[in-house]
Every structure is written in C-alpha cells, then in structure tokens.
Amino acid sequence: MSFLWDVGDAVRVTSNVRDDGTFPGAARGELLIRRGSVGTVVDVGTFLQTQAIYSVHFLDVDRIVGCREEELIGADEPWMPSVFESRERVRADKILAAGNGGLHVPKGSPGEILRVLRHAAGVVYHVHFECAPGRTLAVPESALVACGE
Incomplete structure (x- = not known):
C-alpha cells in the first residue's frame, strides 16, 4: 500500500474530527480537532490493510489523532473554510x-x-x-x- 503523506509532513484536516470511542479520556462524539487545523504526521499505518491512517500531532492543542487519508490535505494547499460540516x-x-x-x-x-x-x-x-x-x-x-x- 502506498501512502500520500510521510512522517514529518505538515497536513491540514478538512473536517472536524470527533471521538469515535477510541480516544482516551474523551466522550464519544466529542470534538477533538476542528477542521482547518494544521498538524504534523508522526506515524503512518493501515486499518484493515485497506485504509491509510495517519497519526497527526496538532501542536496547538497538543493532541495526536488518527486521520484517514481523505480527511487531509497539505498544509500549504489552498484552504476554504466552510460554515457547515458533514452530518450537520x-x-x-x-x-x-x-x-x-x-x-x-x-x-x-x-x-x-x-x-x-x-x-x-x-x-x-x-x-x-x-x-x-x-x-x-x-x-x-x-x-x-x-x-x-
């Protein structure tokens, strides 16, 4: 499996990241990272050997969160904020x-x-x-x- 991002790459999350029940100390559904936040890839792995999962450290909130490839863009890519998010x-x-x-x-x-x-x-x-x-x-x-x- 090839990966779009490497350890050390700066990325931006394109949708709000909420706890799916796997983040220690957070309530299910709690907002972990707001869309548009920039972080650094610190680890790369897979889920079910079919989905790339990136551990991204968001320094401004000092959290490392797992993100799917489709949730990320390069930190220097154009970003257009939105009023609403998926599932709202x-x-x-x-x-x-x-x-x-x-x-x-x-x-x-x-x-x-x-x-x-x-x-x-x-x-x-x-x-x-x-x-x-x-x-x-x-x-x-x-x-x-x-x-x-």
Whole structure:
C-alpha cells in the first residue's frame, strides 16, 4: 500500500474530527480537532490493510489523532473554510428547485449535510432534505442556515 503523506509532513484536516470511542479520556462524539487545523504526521499505518491512517500531532492543542487519508490535505494547499460540516442539520434559507420544476424544496425545510465540496467559486454542500427522500441536492452555502436558526 502506498501512502500520500510521510512522517514529518505538515497536513491540514478538512473536517472536524470527533471521538469515535477510541480516544482516551474523551466522550464519544466529542470534538477533538476542528477542521482547518494544521498538524504534523508522526506515524503512518493501515486499518484493515485497506485504509491509510495517519497519526497527526496538532501542536496547538497538543493532541495526536488518527486521520484517514481523505480527511487531509497539505498544509500549504489552498484552504476554504466552510460554515457547515458533514452530518450537520440545516434548513433551506430560500425556496430551492431542481430540474425543470421537478423538485421543490420549501424555505425552512430541514436537511442534513452529506458532503462538503470546496471549489474556487465557493463552498457547495450535498444535502439530503427530508421533503425529497432519496434525492441529494448540491446547495450553495448562501442557501442554508443552521437548523436552530
């Protein structure tokens, strides 16, 4: 198995890292590292011999956390912060439509972020709205609000 990162490489985590029940002294679901944080790879290994896992030391919080390869980018690569993260609950801040009038999401409809896509033009989210079962919409950040707002 080849690895994208080596020991000593500076990397940035692209999504919030929460305890999955394996971090000593933390509660399951507790935020360990905030997206955008930069750390240094201190060890490289595998999970089930199919997934690269990197032990990354985040010096600003003095924690070493295991990260999957797809959660990391180079520390010097362009980074675009986002308001929301995967699995966050959101609401449509305006009426959304897809296709030729085939799908309509009313303002205020609740949904869940499935994926965060960062592009030069801005942040777009793949969102599943409860009113559109089985459909995933690409929604710009400006069209969403946090579920509590």
